[in-house]
Amino acid sequence: xxxxxxxxxxxxAVRRAGRWVFATGVTVLVLWVLVPIWLLLANALxxxxxxxxxxxxxxxxxxxxxxxxFFGYGGVLDAxxxxxxxxxxxxxxxxxxxxxxxYALSRFDFPGKEAFRFLVIMTRxxxxxxxxxxxxxxxxxxxxxxxxxxxALVHAxxxxxxxxxxxxxxxxxxxxxxxxxxxTLGCTRFQAVTKVVLPLAAxxxxxxxxxxxxxxxxxxxAAAVLTIQNRTLTAFLLQSLDVxxxxxxxxxxxxxxxxxxxxxxxxxxxxxxxxxxxxx
Numbered sequence: 001x002x003x004x005x006x007x008x009x010x011x012x013a014v015r016r017a018g019r020w021v022f023a024t025g026v027t028v029l030v031l032w033v034l035v036p037i038w039l040l041l042a043n044a045l046x047x048x049x050x051x052x053x054x055x056x057x058x059x060x061x062x063x064x065x066x067x068x069x070f071f072g073y074g075g076v077l078d079a080x081x082x083x084x085x086x087x088x089x090x091x092x093x094x095x096x097x098x099x100x101x102x103y104a105l106s107r108f109d110f111p112g113k114e115a116f117r118f119l120v121i122m123t124r125x126x127x128x129x130x131x132x133x134x135x136x137x138x139x140x141x142x143x144x145x146x147x148x149x150x151x152a153l154v155h156a157x158x159x160x161x162x163x164x165x166x167x168x169x170x171x172x173x174x175x176x177x178x179x180x181x182x183x184t185l186g187c188t189r190f191q192a193v194t195k196v197v198l199p200l201a202a203x204x205x206x207x208x209x210x211x212x213x214x215x216x217x218x219x220x221x222a223a224a225v226l227t228i229q230n231r232t233l234t235a236f237l238l239q240s241l242d243v244x245x246x247x248x249x250x251x252x253x254x255x256x257x258x259x260x261x262x263x264x265x266x267x268x269x270x271x272x273x274x275x276x277x278x279x280x
Contacts, residue, residue: 037257044254048247070251073244079236080255082148083217086232089152090159090216091209097156098163099205103193105164106171117168120161128158132225139226146227154222159212166211170204171197210263217260 038058043051044067045060070076105117135154136145144150174197182192198205223235231239237252244252 037261040250040253040257043247043250046247048245051247051250066247066251067254070248070255073248075236076233076252079231079233082227082230083232083234085148086152086155086223087213087216089148090155091213093152093156094159094163094212095167095205095209098160098208099167101164102167102169103171103197105168107176117165120164123157123161128154128221132221135222136226146230148230151223151226151230151232152216154226155216155219156212158219158222159215162215163208163212166208167201167205170201170208174200210266214260214263218256 042058042060043056045062045064047061047063047065048069050057050061050063051066101120105113139145139150144153178196178200179189179192182196183189187195218234219232220234220238223232224238227235233252233256237244237249237256241249
């Protein structure tokens with residue numbers, strides 16, 4: 001006697017289950033990212049007494065007392081200025097070196113091209129804690145320890161692989177025929193790049209520059225190891241975590257997070273366009 005086959009699950013039921021799983025995953029991911037940010041902002045925009053109160057309201061009181069205390073805390077403004085300087089120098093170095101390398105990778109064929117691209121990616125394979133001691137010794141010997149330029153060099157090294165690969169994808173998405181047309185009109189290669197290619201790639205390069213800025217702005221390990229007097233804001237907050245009050249920690253976290261969020265939000269369309277070019 002043969003057994004009757006089980007009723008197969010309909011394709012509509014499978015699709016509905018897949019949509020539910022996808023929607024649940026997206027919801028969990030969004031909450032995982034947004035809830036800590038919301039709690040951080042809610043506490044940063046509350047009075048110091050409200051931060052330690054219980055039960056704690058999820059709605060910010062829009063009181064700037066905690067932020068005012070943070071900016072009046074000794075050493076915060078100097079650390080904030082150091083962070084801005086290091087991030088700006090990092091951005092200039094990353095784009096100044098990464099954009100020409102990306103252009104060369106997209107326009108020229110040379111021996112070892114693929115190996116060079118692989119080595120660019122491999123620079124991110126070595127964890128920074130492993131390199132901290134050799135970097136500190138080298139910086140002390142060269143006299144650039146505890147300086148803005150020394151820390152910016154380390155941050156530029158972290159941001160450079162992204163700058164190279166991002167600009168490579170941007171320049172690869174610009175037809176080389178545009179440059180060739182400029183050559184036939186009397187432009188040199190340099191003029192064709194500056195007058196034709198760079199204006200087209202400028203939004204993506206700006207997005208890459210902001211990305212390098214954010215990498216430097218949020219980096220803490222190298223800043224804590226390689227600086228003593230000229231600490232950035234992240235290293236300064238790490239140093240004072242165990243002695244600072246709770247509302248100072250929330251205010252400092254908000255000051256670090258908000259600029260990065262604003263930068264990413266401002267260039268989001270360029271980042272999406274950039275990945276679209278890279279995937280073509």
